[in-house]
Amino acid sequence: MTDMKKWDYFVIHVNFEDNKNTEIQNSKKASEKLGGSLSKEFLEKEFPEQFKSLKPGLHPSKQLQIILNKIGDEGWKLETTERIGNLLMFIFMKEKITT
Numbered sequence: 001m002t003d004m005k006k007w008d009y010f011v012i013h014v015n016f017e018d019n020k021n022t023e024i025q026n027s028k029k030a031s032e033k034l035g036g037s038l039s040k041e042f043l044e045k046e047f048p049e050q051f052k053s054l055k056p057g058l059h060p061s062k063q064l065q066i067i068l069n070k071i072g073d074e075g076w077k078l079e080t081t082e083r084i085g086n087l088l089m090f091i092f093m094k095e096k097i098t099t
Contacts, residue, residue, distance in 0.1 A: 006096035010076050012067070016086045027051040 030051070031040045044051045058066075068078065068090075076092035083089075 006098060007093045008096045010071070010092040010094075012071075012090045012092075014064075014088045014090075016088065 027040045027043045030043055031038055057063075071092060072078075075094045077094060078090060079093050080091050081088060082091065
């Protein structure tokens with residue numbers, strides 16, 4: 001009997017959906033909309049979660065690079081990418097080690 005190679009697969013996906021519900025409101029605009037009856041500072045103090053400032057994160061390409069390097073260090077090889085609707089699938093494989 002011949003030794004047939006066997007493979008393990010690993011899939012991750014990136015979601016391209018626009019999630020507009022997570023948009024953080026601007027406290028200055030909210031104050032103006034209320035005719036100035038509540039100040040920008042008051043809104044930020046009383047509603048910190050609603051008006052929190054966003055800190056810039058890593059660029060998406062850098063985030064992906066870090067993930068791909070980690071997966072590569074574990075022995076996975078990127079075989080292909082497939083787009084399914086709003087998802088981009090990254091399909092990895094490595095030879096299964098049998099004992």
